[in-house]
Amino acid sequence: MLVKSVMESEKIIGLSIKEFTKIELNNPDYYSWLRNYDNIKYIGRYEYFLNTSFSEIETYVLNLLDSKNDCFFAVYFENKFIGTLKLGHISLVNSVADAGFLIGDTEYKGKGFGTEILRMGCRFAFEYLGLRKLEGGCFSSNIPANKMFLKAGFKLEGVLRQKLKIGSKFDDHNLYGLFPDELIL
Numbered sequence: 001m002l003v004k005s006v007m008e009s010e011k012i013i014g015l016s017i018k019e020f021t022k023i024e025l026n027n028p029d030y031y032s033w034l035r036n037y038d039n040i041k042y043i044g045r046y047e048y049f050l051n052t053s054f055s056e057i058e059t060y061v062l063n064l065l066d067s068k069n070d071c072f073f074a075v076y077f078e079n080k081f082i083g084t085l086k087l088g089h090i091s092l093v094n095s096v097a098d099a100g101f102l103i104g105d106t107e108y109k110g111k112g113f114g115t116e117i118l119r120m121g122c123r124f125a126f127e128y129l130g131l132r133k134l135e136g137g138c139f140s141s142n143i144p145a146n147k148m149f150l151k152a153g154f155k156l157e158g159v160l161r162q163k164l165k166i167g168s169k170f171d172d173h174n175l176y177g178l179f180p181d182e183l184i185l
Contacts, residue, residue, distance in 0.1 A: 006073065007120050010185060014078040015113065017085055017120050024074040024081055025061050033083075033104030041166055042142045043102060071124070075101065075117055082108045085121045087129070095132040097125055115148045119185060122152065126180040133179055139164055140172035149176040153184035 005016035024030055031054055033039050064072045069090045075083040082105040090097040099121045103109050118136075125131045136154060138145035150156075154176035162170040 005076075007124055009116050009120060011119075012077075012113065012116050015116055015120075016076050017073040017117070017124070018076065020061070020065065020072040020074045020084060024084075025058060027081055029081065029104065030084075031057065033102065036104070036106075038106070039102060039104055042139055042145065043100070071129075073121075073124075075103070075113075077108060077113070080105070082113070083117065085117055087121055087125050087134075090129065090131070095130070096135060097129070097131055098135045098137075099125070100136060110144070114144065115151045118148060118152045119183065122178060122183050123185075126183070133177060135175065135177050137173055137175045139166055140174050141166065146174060149174075151184065152178065153182040154178040155182065 006018050007016065009015035034052075034057060061072070064070050064086075069088070071087040071090070073085040074081055075085055083101060083103040085099075085101040087097045087099055099118060101114065101117050101121065103113055103117070122134055125134050134154075135157075136149055138149070140146070140159070155178070156174060157177045158175040160173040160175065163173040164171050
């Protein structure tokens with residue numbers, strides 16, 4: 001299948017984002033990613049481990065796709081579906097949104113894809129949506145995610161102490177923000 005891109009990476013040839021559709025929703029890999037503990041533990045969607053049915057995930061995704069306050073993208077590398085990118089809680093009044101992504105295919109983790117996916121999301125938010133600020137957050141113990149935000153130019157804006165539970169322990173939630181002139185391409 002040839003993928004029509006919304007945006008292509010400037011650094012990693014073959015990496016692109018496109019609008020998430022029912023094709024990706026019905027891809028069995030997507031559902032399996034949402035059942036993988038290593039994928040889910042840092043995004044805080046623990047309900048995916050509680051016998052969450054495909055129809056519940058489908059309802060969530062379809063609502064996301066219909067939302068006027070969210071953009072949801074499929075991430076492809078060389079026409080292979082490898083993850084998702086979300087620009088959520090878009091406030092046109094404040095011209096701000098939050099950014100998050102999931103590399104579901106473990107073959108592509110730890111290879112610099114995350115930072116580049118985040119950069120593409122930032123470019124889309126600033127260039128196409130005209131937003132003035134993006135926000136994001138992660139567990140303080142998620143060292144790769146913290147490094148990724150900093151590599152893209154995000155600034156640490158705050159820490160919510162022991163806010164998020166991972167396993168049996170509570171962890172700090174690091175909050176990051178980025179303005180267009182801070183984006184490191």
